[in-house]
Every structure is written in structure tokens, then in C-alpha cells.
Amino acid sequence: MPDEPILREKAREAIQSGKLPARRSDRMFGGPGSGQRCAVCGKPLPREEVEIELEFNQRHGLDQYHLHHRCYAAWEFERTKGGAAHS
Numbered sequence: 001m002p003d004e005p006i007l008r009e010k011a012r013e014a015i016q017s018g019k020l021p022a023r024r025s026d027r028m029f030g031g032p033g034s035g036q037r038c039a040v041c042g043k044p045l046p047r048e049e050v051e052i053e054l055e056f057n058q059r060h061g062l063d064q065y066h067l068h069h070r071c072y073a074a075w076e077f078e079r080t081k082g083g084a085a086h087s
């Protein structure tokens with residue numbers, strides 16, 4: 001697994017490129033991996049790992065994202081950091 005700074009960088013990129021929303025999810029589930037690719041790091045989610053599933057209500061319906069637990073933590077970190085100054 002990549003280091004946390006790398007995951008945070010990937011999460012930041014995903015937010016900036018619009019791959020992942022920057023707002024709080026409308027629903028969140030945890031469960032066994034679904035085999036889909038993680039929205040942050042792009043790696044598959046094996047069944048033996050915990051997967052975080054995020055759902056966002058959109059105008060056109062529902063957007064779903066699947067993330068590793070650590071990738072979710074990195075996304076949450078980048079998302080909530082907001083405009084806080086950091087050097």
C-alpha cells in the first residue's frame with residue numbers, strides 16, 4: 001500500500017480533476033471489497049479488504065464511488081482541509 005502522503009496527493013488530484021466530489025457524501029457504507037477500482041488510487045478492492053462506498057445525490061440520479069478505507073481517510077482529509085493555509 002502506498003504511503004499516506006501519496007494517497008492524500010491522489011485524493012487531492014481526484015478532487016481537482018472532478019473525479020471525486022469535494023462535498024460530504026449523502027450516504028456512506030462499509031463492507032467487503034466489491035472488486036471495483038478505488039476512486040482515489042485506481043487499484044482494485046479485493047474482497048478481503050474493507051471498502052467504503054460513497055453515494056452522492058445528483059441531478060441526474062446517484063453517483064457511487066468505491067474507496068479503500070485509507071483512501072477514504074485521505075479524501076476526507078483533503079476535502080475538509082479546505083482553504084486552510086498550510087506551508
Ligand SMILES: [Zn+2]
Pocket residue numbers: 038039040041042043067068071
Ligand atoms: Zn484506494
